Amino acid sequence: MFDKLRNKIIIVTMSVATAVLVVAGVFIMLFSATMRPEPKPYLELDYNMPSPALYDDQELKDYIQTDREEGSARLLVALFCVGGIIEVIVFISIYSLSQRIVEPVKKSYDKQKIFIANASHELKTPLAVIEANVEALDVDENNKKWKSNIENEVTHANKLVLDLLQLAKMDAGEIGKNPSEQVNLGAIINEHVEIFKPKFSGKISFDAKNKNAEYILPKQDFLQVLDILLDNATKYGDKKILITLNQNELAIMNDGATIEKKDLEKIFDRFYQTDKTKEGSGLGLAIAKSICKQNKWQIFCESNNKNTKFTVAF
Numbered sequence: 001m002f003d004k005l006r007n008k009i010i011i012v013t014m015s016v017a018t019a020v021l022v023v024a025g026v027f028i029m030l031f032s033a034t035m036r037p038e039p040k041p042y043l044e045l046d047y048n049m050p051s052p053a054l055y056d057d058q059e060l061k062d063y064i065q066t067d068r069e070e071g072s073a074r075l076l077v078a079l080f081c082v083g084g085i086i087e088v089i090v091f092i093s094i095y096s097l098s099q100r101i102v103e104p105v106k107k108s109y110d111k112q113k114i115f116i117a118n119a120s121h122e123l124k125t126p127l128a129v130i131e132a133n134v135e136a137l138d139v140d141e142n143n144k145k146w147k148s149n150i151e152n153e154v155t156h157a158n159k160l161v162l163d164l165l166q167l168a169k170m171d172a173g174e175i176g177k178n179p180s181e182q183v184n185l186g187a188i189i190n191e192h193v194e195i196f197k198p199k200f201s202g203k204i205s206f207d208a209k210n211k212n213a214e215y216i217l218p219k220q221d222f223l224q225v226l227d228i229l230l231d232n233a234t235k236y237g238d239k240k241i242l243i244t245l246n247q248n249e250l251a252i253m254n255d256g257a258t259i260e261k262k263d264l265e266k267i268f269d270r271f272y273q274t275d276k277t278k279e280g281s282g283l284g285l286a287i288a289k290s291i292c293k294q295n296k297w298q299i300f301c302e303s304n305n306k307n308t309k310f311t312v313a314f
Helices: 002-035 057-137 144-172 185-199 219-236 284-294
Strands: 181-184 203-208 214-217 240-246 249-255 298-303 307-313
Touching (some): 181 185, 185 219, 185 240, 214 219
Antiparallel strands (some): 249 307
16 A cells, blocks of 8 residues: 555656756747847857858858757757656655654554554453453343442443543644643642552652742643652552652652663553553543643653653743
8 A cells, every 4th residue: 555655756856857947948948049149140059050152141051050959959858868868866865754754654554553453452341341240230130240340341441432532622723722820739739649559559759949939830731740650659659659840840659660771762652551461541641742732842761770751841
């Protein structure tokens, strides 16, 4: 498919280049024929021309006509040669550039296939569990356990669908930027630390030079990025999570599992997970990246053999 697309690009480009060269050549020939001045009789034309006195008017006209025809032939040959050279240069250039033109499309298509495959897999699991639990309801009188399982999986499936829709709307530019407002980030972070403490067996601590500092930014966007990063830290952290807030920079660092260098460039890709055994769809960091991009914030990750740290500069 992509080879056909590349060939079409080459054919269309070469056709346009050829048409332009032909039209340009025709105009040059017409311009040369119409704008060439009529030499006066008895006017010496060039150094190689014999003296006009040796020819009568008809012979001089015949000489001039022959000279014009030879000049036109030389011009036509020159145009063909130059046109051929230009065609070769254009072909070589477009042949090498067409690969670069097609490559982003190919990568996008490959990502789309992975996206669809992973989305199907992620949706299939909770739906299968729901189906099994629904069947169990018919044979078990004490069905509270099955109802709870169904509710959990429905919640998981709904979250996945909502995340997919949010990313799709962001890509299409259908989600407007949330309005900025004055926010006490220290108070918000403290609240969310308390929410996530039951999910983490280790220690979560928060450090800031001024925990009462006020910031002007889109509150909902910040909260969503904060929740995504905290959720990620509780999943992969071991004994401690440290949150720091310094001026316009939020950092969340956890110990435990680290990220290899080859994975650092891919962790913000959709459905990409460094550890497939962990729960989650692999969409959280992709959403965080999209939110940061929408607000012109910077988000990046650092990881060594002890800690992993996500930083958001807003």
